[in-house]
Each structure stands twice: as C-alpha cells, then as structure tokens.
Amino acid sequence: MKKLSALLSPLILAAALAGSAHADTLVINSDQADSAPKAAFEKIISKFKAENPDIDVKYNLYDKEAYKTAIRNWLATSPPDVVFWYAGNRMKTFVDRNLFDDVSDIWDELNLKESMPSSLSSMTINNKQWGIPYTYYQVGVYYRKDLFEKYGLSEPKTWQDLLDASATLKANNIAPIAIGTKFLWPAAAWFDYLDLRLNGLKFHMDLMEGRIAYTDERVRNVFKYWLELVKPGYFLANHSSYSWQEAQPFLYNGTAAMYLIGNYIAPNFPKELDGKMGFFQFPIIDPNVPVAEDAPTDTIHIPAKAHNKKDARKFLKFMARAENQTLVNAALLQIPTNKHASAVDNYFLNKGVEVLSNASGTAQFYDRDTHPNMAKEGMKGFQEFMVKPERLDKILNRLEKVRQRTFK
Incomplete structure (x- = not known):
C-alpha cells in the first residue's frame, strides 16, 4: 500500500486528535x-458545506500510518x-469494543442494501x-493479452482452463503466474x-x-x-525473493x-503495453458455489462517543449518495460502492465494476478479514x-494452534 508523507508531527497529531469541539461543529x-x-x-467537503451552511466543518487530515495507531487511542477517549x-475485521475490532455507532437506520432509509x-456483507x-x-x-488476474493470442489461449473461465493455459505457457518457457511473496500478503x-x-x-468468513x-x-x-x-x-x-513490485517486470x-x-x-503498466494488458475474474472451480470476490473497501463511521452525531449522520448520508461517490472515485481512480454511481471510463475499472456488481458478496482480503495475529x-x-509444499501437514497444524490461541 502507498505510504503517505507525514502531515502532522506526533505532538500536533496528538493535540489535534484530543478533542472534537462543541456540538455545532462537525469534526471529521x-x-x-x-x-x-x-x-x-x-471538493466533497466544499460541496457538503454549500449544502449545509449552518454546519461548521472541521476536516483534519493525518498521515495514514500514524492514523492507524492513533485511532485506537482516541476512539476510546474523545473522538x-x-x-x-x-x-x-478492522471495522469489527471497533464494533466489538462498542466504539462505532450502529447506522442500520441509514441503510434502511436510503435503501443501501439495494444500491x-x-x-x-x-x-x-x-x-x-x-x-x-x-x-x-477489484482483485483479479491481470495478463498479457498478446502472449495469450500468440499461443492461442483464451481467458480462463474455469479452473481447468487456468491449468491448461499455464501448461501451454510453461511449455513455451514463460512463467505462467508472476508473484512476489517476500512480504507475504500476495500469497x-x-x-x-x-x-x-x-x-x-460464509465458510471463508467463518x-x-x-x-x-x-x-x-x-x-x-x-x-x-x-x-x-x-x-x-x-x-x-x-x-x-521479490516484493509485489519487484515481480512486475517479469510480466x-x-x-x-x-x-x-x-x-x-x-x-504501473508501461506505456508500451497499452492494449496488451487484460483482466479476468478468478476462474470458477465449483459452479454450485456463489461467486464472491475480494474487494478491499474504505469506509466512514460515527464513533460511539462522538459529540455531534446529528450532523455526522448527515455527512454519512451525503457520502452514500451516488453523485458524491462518482466525484470521489473519479479522483481516486477506484470504484464507487453505490452501484448507481459512475466509475471513470477505464478498461480495468469497467472490468472491476462488472465483476463486483455481479458478486454474490465480498471479502476484504485475508489480512483485513482475520485477526492480526492469525493473519x-x-x-x-x-x-x-x-x-x-511437502510441509503442508506441519503448516496446517501450526496454523491451527495459532487459531486456538488467537480465538479463545
């Protein structure tokens, strides 16, 4: 993930996080x-202010890594x-500690289960x-369309298709699958x-x-x-031996x-590969299993101890609206979670919208979904x-012991 330069010193960060102002100020x-x-x-904050001129908005920006550490402290004190x-799981950690508000009524009022x-999930x-x-x-398989065409391969739809394509590529001295596992998570x-x-x-989340x-x-x-x-x-x-970035040149x-x-x-795709890179959904193995996807998702929440929950709820409703998600995601070059919003017209985003819109549900990713020790x-x-791979039995037995210690 991208690291951001620090915007506030630790002392300024601690001071800024310490309080949330009085009730007529919305602190974000x-x-x-x-x-x-x-x-x-x-742009979003300016638009919200224009729609709600009676609300004084204080919008605080923080370094991402410092934020991850600090949030655990100030959610429990003066958020x-x-x-x-x-x-x-990162959300669940705070829900289990009663640090986030239930906003089910917003989902019901705006019919968000449909949108x-x-x-x-x-x-x-x-x-x-x-x-x-x-x-x-989206997460999926990015591939060299020109190599597939050269060897008469189609996008794999099934597990057997993937095995067959891999066998053909391997026979032609091409590594079928690039990956860098030095920092573990790509595996x-x-x-x-x-x-x-x-x-x-359901099984996966259990x-x-x-x-x-x-x-x-x-x-x-x-x-x-x-x-x-x-x-x-x-x-x-x-x-x-390779990070995920260091494995890219092989592709x-x-x-x-x-x-x-x-x-x-x-x-990151080089300009000379324009039109040569493609994307396909992870292949189907069992057609009877509903097709879920990994889709890491960024969110906003109301702390349980927040002072100005009335205006906070207005902001959450504002951020759920399709036109505002369109605005944000155009800058992020990512996909709106509201299916009525529009993503930028980009080949890979269009593929992602298609895959995620038809998903039966989404997981976040292994290290976002399970306890940090287990991950x-x-x-x-x-x-x-x-x-x-011959160590599988030892690996599974070891992981089971970790599970038993972690989820007592």
Missing part, C-alpha cells in the same frame, strides 16, 4: 492525504464525529451495519480465492473469524487445488503472463507452502 478525521484523495475530499476507516449489495456485524463504504477495487490472494471458489463466502479449524478437510482441499499450480512450477521461480517484459493482484497495479502466521504459512 481522515487519512486520505495523498494528492488525489486529498483533492477529491476538498471526532466522523472517522475514515476500513471494512471487514450497495456487494458491500453489505463486509459492513454487517450481528445483522447490523456500522458505517458507509465509499470506494473499493494470501491465492488462498482467499481458492477458498471462496471451493467453499464459499474461517477468518476463527470458527473453523485450519486442519478441517475443506481447508486442506484448498491446498490440494493450490498444489496443482505449485507442483508443476507455474508460479514465478524464486518468488519469495512487463513477457517472461511471465499472469498476475493475481489488486487494481492498484494498473497505473501474520497464516501468510507465513501460505508462502512456506508455495516454496515447500
């Missing part, structure tokens, strides 16, 4: 400080009225909704999608929340399918053909399996 704390989102939300955050269907805990999602992006995308396609979203053992046969089956790519050598050799110079990754890779050890295990 945001980590959207990179140039594109910063400009987008300047602002609105906070920016993330869906999935944001693919975000519903990631925003719902105990049958209630706890925030408003405003942007997300988690493969675990997520194999589990979602084999066992479905596993993420510690309700299913890693030694369960259904989890073991995920690795059985994964082995069908690992054993023949379909992944980039020495992938544990760009044509020595690798596919990459399972998020849409944040698209702006850390799980991703270590995934990388280890890709390098030493």
Whole structure:
C-alpha cells in the first residue's frame, strides 16, 4: 500500500486528535492525504458545506500510518464525529469494543442494501451495519493479452482452463503466474480465492473469524487445488525473493503472463503495453458455489462517543449518495460502492465494476478479514507452502494452534 508523507508531527497529531469541539461543529478525521484523495475530499467537503451552511466543518487530515495507531487511542477517549476507516475485521475490532455507532437506520432509509449489495456483507456485524463504504477495487488476474493470442489461449473461465493455459505457457518457457511473496500478503490472494471458489463466502468468513479449524478437510482441499499450480512450477521461480513490485517486470517484459493482484497495479503498466494488458475474474472451480470476490473497501463511521452525531449522520448520508461517490472515485481512480454511481471510463475499472456488481458478496482480503495475529502466521504459512509444499501437514497444524490461541 502507498505510504503517505507525514502531515502532522506526533505532538500536533496528538493535540489535534484530543478533542472534537462543541456540538455545532462537525469534526471529521481522515487519512486520505495523498494528492488525489486529498483533492477529491476538498471538493466533497466544499460541496457538503454549500449544502449545509449552518454546519461548521472541521476536516483534519493525518498521515495514514500514524492514523492507524492513533485511532485506537482516541476512539476510546474523545473522538471526532466522523472517522475514515476500513471494512471487514478492522471495522469489527471497533464494533466489538462498542466504539462505532450502529447506522442500520441509514441503510434502511436510503435503501443501501439495494444500491450497495456487494458491500453489505463486509459492513454487517450481528445483522447490523456500522458505517458507509465509499470506494473499493477489484482483485483479479491481470495478463498479457498478446502472449495469450500468440499461443492461442483464451481467458480462463474455469479452473481447468487456468491449468491448461499455464501448461501451454510453461511449455513455451514463460512463467505462467508472476508473484512476489517476500512480504507475504500476495500469497494470501491465492488462498482467499481458492477458498471462496471451493467453499464459499460464509465458510471463508467463518474461517477468518476463527470458527473453523485450519486442519478441517475443506481447508486442506484448498491446498490440494493450490498444489496443482505449485507442483508443476507455474508460479514465478524464486518468488519469495521479490516484493509485489519487484515481480512486475517479469510480466512487463513477457517472461511471465499472469498476475493475481489488486487494481492498484494498473497505473504501473508501461506505456508500451497499452492494449496488451487484460483482466479476468478468478476462474470458477465449483459452479454450485456463489461467486464472491475480494474487494478491499474504505469506509466512514460515527464513533460511539462522538459529540455531534446529528450532523455526522448527515455527512454519512451525503457520502452514500451516488453523485458524491462518482466525484470521489473519479479522483481516486477506484470504484464507487453505490452501484448507481459512475466509475471513470477505464478498461480495468469497467472490468472491476462488472465483476463486483455481479458478486454474490465480498471479502476484504485475508489480512483485513482475520485477526492480526492469525493473519501474520497464516501468510507465513501460505508462502512456506508455495516454496515447500511437502510441509503442508506441519503448516496446517501450526496454523491451527495459532487459531486456538488467537480465538479463545
């Protein structure tokens, strides 16, 4: 993920976060400080002020990494009225501690279950909704269309299609699948999608929340399918030596053909590959399993101890509106969660809109969906399996012990 330059010193940050002003001021704390989102939300805040001239808005921007640390402290003490955050387990952490307000009534009033269907599952805990999602992006397979055409390959729709395409590419001395697992998390995308396609979203989320053992046969089956790519050598050799960025040149110079990754890779494509890069949805394995997707989602919430909840609710409703999500996502080059909003006319975003609009539901990503301790050890295990698949039993037994310790 992109790192943002610090906007406030730690002392200024602590002071600014300490209070949320009086009731007629709406205090919003945001980590959207990179140039594109910063400009987008300047427009959004100006528009909100114009529509609500009686509301004094104080919009505070913070460095993303400092924000992740600070939010845990000030949510429990004297929070602002609105906070920016993330869906999935990261949201659940605060919901479980009674630090976010239930905003199910906003979802009902605005009929958001109809207009944001693919975000519903990631925003719902105990049958209630706890925030408003405003942007997300697809994860899928980015591939060299010219290489596929050269070897007579079509976009894989099924697991067997993927295996067949990989065999053909491997036979022509091309690494079928680029990946860099030095920082672990890219391997988690493969675990997520194999589990979602084999066992479905509910099973996957039950596993993420510690309700299913890693030694369960259904989890073991995920690795059985994964082995069908690992054993023949379909992944980039020495992938544990590369970061996700360092693995990209293999795709760009044509020595690798596919990459399972998020849409944040698209702006990195070299100009000379214009028209040569394509995208396809992770293939179907079991046609009887509803098709869910990984779709990391950014959100806004009302802290339970906020002072000005009346105006905070106005801002959440404002951010749920289709035209405002269109405005924000045009700057972010991402996808609005409101299906009535419009994304920028871009090949990869159009693909993402199509995939996510038709998804039966969404997960966030392994390290956003499960407990941080489980995520850390799980991703270590995934990388280890890709390098030493014969260690599977030891890996699963180790992960099961971590699950039992983590989810007591």
